Amino acid sequence: MSERLSNRPPGPTQEQIDEIARRFLTTTEMVAEARRKLHPHSWDFVAGGSETEATLARNRLALDLWALRPRVLCDVLQESIDTSSSLLGIKLRIPVIFAPVGGMTMLDPKGALGPVRAAAQFGTMTFISSVTEPDIDVAALEADGRLVLQLYIRGDADWVDAYVERALKVGCRAICFTVDTDAYSRRERNQLNRFFQQTPLVTGGRTGVMSAAGREHQERFNWKDIERIRKKFDLPVIIKGIATAEDAKIAVEHGVAVVYVSNHGGRQLDHGQGTLEVLPEVVAAVNGQAEIMIDGGFVRGTDILKALALGAKAVGLGKLQAWALAAGGEAGMGLLLHLLEEEITKDMMLMGLTKLTQVDRSVLAPAQPHTWPTALSAFPHLDRFR
Template identity: 40%
Template sequence: MTAPAARPLCLDAYEHQARARLPADVFDYVFGGSDDECSLRDSRRAFDAWWLRPGVLVDVARCDTSVELLGTRLSHPLGVAPMAYQALAHPDGEVATARAAGALGGLMVVSTMASRTLEDVAAAATGPLWFQVYCFRERAVTTALIRRAEAAGYQALVLTVDAPRLGRRMRDLRSGFGLPAHVRAANFDAGVNAALGARASGESGIASHASRDFDPSLTWEAVEWVRSVSKLPVLLKGVLTAEDTARAVAAGVDGVIVSNHGGRQLDGAIPPLEALPEVVATAKGRCEVLMDGGIRRGTDVLKALALGAKAVLVGRPVYWGLATGGEEGVGHLLSLLREELELALALAGRPSLPSLDASVLRRRTF
C-alpha cells in the first residue's frame, strides 16, 4: 500500500505537489512570467540580498502579528493577491480561497477576472475583501463592476496600473493557452468567455482578450475617474518608483501596492523588494504601502515589513494550495506562512510588527 502524500511543510513543497497535479499548460500559466522571466527570478533573489540582525534576550513568549489596514484590524499581514481564474486549480476556486483567508483572519483581494462571481465570493467570505479593478475600454463595464463590488460589501478598490497591455508570456504562447470549458470569467458574458477560451498555436486566449478589452490608453485621469465613481478607498497596484508614488499620493489614493505583477508584465522591471524603500520614503505615511512578489517564507515577509511595507500579498502559492487541497490546502498554506512569520519575529527578537524596522537588516556582502 502506498503511503498518502505527506502534507507539505512549506510553500515550495506545495508548489512541488501542485506541479504534479495540474495539467502542464495550467501549471505553466500560473507559474510563468513574461519574456525571459528575469523579473520572476529576480523578485525571489531580492530577498537573498539581505541578512538579518537578530536581537537576543528579548521576551518573545508572545509574538503579535496583527496589523491595522485602512481601519480594519487583521490578525496577520498576509493578504491574498488578486489572481484570475482560480477554478483552474480547484472547482471551488475563489470561494475556497475566501473561506480559507477569512478563517485565518486575513485579507483577500478578488480579481476582476475571477472564476466565481464577485457576489458568490462575498457570500462565502468571513474576512475583509478588496476588489481588483481592470479598466475596460468601455468605462460602463468597469463602472458596473465597481457598483456590484460596492453592493456586495467589498471594502476597497485595487486599480491595477501595470497592465495597459499584457506582457508576452511565452509559456502560454507556446501551449496556445486558453481557458478550458469548465472555467469561466464569472463576472462576464459569453462573448468575453469565448475570447478567453480560444485556443490557437502561438497565441494565448488570455492575451487576445486583454488586448481586445483592456484600455491601453489609461492615464492618471483614470485614478481621478475611479475616485469620482466610488467612495471606497482606492489603491494602485503595480507602482515601482518614487515618481509614480508621488503622483499617486497627489492623486489622493489610499494606498499603493509595490508589485511587478509577479514578473508577468515588464520583464526586467525592478524587484518589488528593491523598489520598496523608495516608495516608502516618498509616501511618508500619507498612504498605505503594501508589496507583493516572491513571498515564500516568513523571513521574506519580515524583510518586506522591515523595509516599510504595512502588509504583503501572496500570489502563486495560493494557487498551489488550492490545487493540492482546495480550501483546506489554502488554509494550511497561509497558516504555515503565518507561523513562519511568527517564528522569524521571535528569533529576530522583534515580537510585534511595530518593533520591526530597517535596523534588523543588513545588505549581504558576499
C-alpha cells in the same frame, strides 16, 4: 460556473482539514504536490514570467540581497508574539493577503471561493480578480467583509462605474485597479506550450485578461479616470502595479488609499527591478500619506518580515496561493496561512521581536545572494519530490 458556485458549496470538513495538515507539514510539500497535480502547461502558466523571466528572478534576488540581524535575550514567550498588522482599518492576523489571481477554476473547481473563505476564517483578506470565478456577489457572501475587488478595465466609464457600484453594494472594502497590464505580455512558456489555443482560460462566458475584447479601454485608462472614480465613489482606491517613486507620488496626489508595489510577479514587463528593491523609494515618495502593500516572490516568513522592515504594511501572495490551492483546495488555503503564521512567529522569536511594530530597517543588513534566484529557489528541498 457562476450559477454552480452561487449555491455556496460546502467548505472542507474537520476531517479533511486534519488530513491536509497531516499531509503537508511544509509549504515545500504543497508546491511539490501542485507540480505533481497540475498539467505541465497549467504549471508553466502559474510559475512562469514574461520573455526572459528576468523580472521574476529579480523579485527573488531582491529578497535574497538582505540578511536578518537577530537580537537575543529579549523575553520572547511564544504566546506573547503578536503577528498582526492592519490594512484599510482591517486587522490582519498576519500581514499576508491573497493577491488577485485570474482563472482560478484551473486550480480548483470552486475557483477563488477557497482563498476567500480561508482568508475570512483565518482573519486576513483576499483581493478577488475580475477575471476569475466566482462573481464578487457570490464571493462577498463568504468574505466577512475581508474582500477587495481587483478590476481589469474592459469597458467605458459607465462599465467601470457599474462595477464599482457592485463592489460597493456587496461590501468590498476597496477597489483595486491593476495598472501594469496595458499590454498582455509575451509569456514564452505559454506560447511554446500553445497554452491558450488548447486551454481557454476564459470561463463562463466572461472576458478574461488575455481576451482582446475591450482591451483598448485598459490601454487608455489613465490618472484622469482615477481622479473621476475617486471623486464619484466613497470607496478606497488601490493602485496595483506601482514600480517607481514617480508614480507613487502621483498616486498619493490622487488620494489613493493603498499604493501596491507590484510587477505582476514578473509576468508583465520583463527586465524590471525586483519589487523589494523598489520599495524604499516608494516609501519615501508616499511619505506616510497612503498605506503600502507589496508582492513579488514572497513565499517565506522571513520574506514578509523583510517587506515590513522596509516600510510595507502587508504582503500579497500570488504563485504560492495558486500552488496551495492546487495542492489542497480550500483546506490547503487555510493550512498555508497557518504555516506562514508559524514561520513568522518563529522568525520573530529568533530575532528577539514580540510585535511587528518593532520591525524596522535596523533588522536588515545587506547580503550576498546564497543561491541562483528562481520562482522555486526558496524551496531548496523540492528536488526530493522529482
